[in-house]
Amino acid sequence: MIKELWHSFPRTLEQRINALLDEAEPTPAKAFQLYKVCQNENLWQDSFEKFQKHLNEFFALPKVERRKSHVDVFLNAPLHTHLFEDFELNFRNAVVDNRSLLNLANWAHHLMRVAQKTDCLVISEDVLVKTLRYITNPPLFEKAKDIKFEDFCDAWKKIVFNLFGRKYDSEFQKILRELEWLQAQLKSEELQQQDRRPAFMPTIYLTxxxxxxxxxxxxxxxxxxxxxxxxxxxxxxxxxxxxxxxxxxxxxxxxxxxxxxxxxxxxxxxxxxxxxxxxxxxxxxx
Incomplete structure (x- = not known):
């Protein structure tokens, strides 16, 4: 079981990091920006507090279920499609659930500890929490969405270096090489699956x-x-x-x-x- 989990670790971690955004809420600044957009378009005349309440209800929905119609229902008129794009969050304007972030760090720590048979401080929960916080509160020069496993590794390296310098460099590089190898294996498997996949056939012909x-x-x-x-x-x-x-x-x-x-x-x-x-x-x- 551990072997299978470890084999897919890079991909699972990547997915779970991006999933943090799916369950996030807008920052107060983002909520206010959306409020002003709707107000300027004469779609909302009530208070910001009421607007924010509706907004939180919208973002409480699973991401796959969020539709423009869910926003239209509490506005004075339907929202233009291009304005609905503003309701898309990224890590720069979203508040990530802290418990979910801590759970992810805990999961990654235990899997790395068991799979690599090490208690090196570079894989400690504290280090991984700091890494995830860096990713989910990105500086202006960092990505704010569509996080890849390589992005996690880059952030992890920065945190480790800031905390320890090169003190644990030997063991850290060993773990990174193992993870890079796993990532290469996963990409190779995905390419093979794509090669086996039949070409897309349209399901309907329309005039x-x-x-x-x-x-x-x-x-x-x-x-x-x-x-x-x-x-x-x-x-x-x-x-x-x-x-x-x-x-x-x-x-x-x-x-x-x-x-x-x-x-x-x-x-x-x-x-x-x-x-x-x-x-x-x-x-x-x-």
């Missing part, structure tokens, strides 16, 4: 009319205007387009009804339409 209709739906949702009807009288013939049209019909019903049972599902239906449109455009043949 230009169907593409234009799909794009038109997304634009209408973004502008909060009437969704376009399918342009051909016979209606869509492909199953995914048929499913999309059915969802649009349901959305149109919800738009006009006063039934609270329907209304509470409005945002979910809208998100479903967006997902289906984006999926069609992503999977279409070039």
């Amino acid at each position: 230009q009319t169907e593409i234009d209709w799909t794009i038109g739906i997304l634009k209408a949702l973004d502008a909060n205007t009437q969704l376009p009807k399918f342009p051909l009288s016979r209606g869509p013939q492909k199953q995914r387009l048929i499913d999309l049209e059915r969802t649009i019909r349901l959305y149109n019903i919800v738009q006009t009804t006063k039934d609270p049972e329907f209304l509470k599902h409005k945002e979910n239906i809208k998100a479903t339409i967006i997902n289906r449109c984006e999926g069609l455009l992503r999977d279409k043949a070039a």
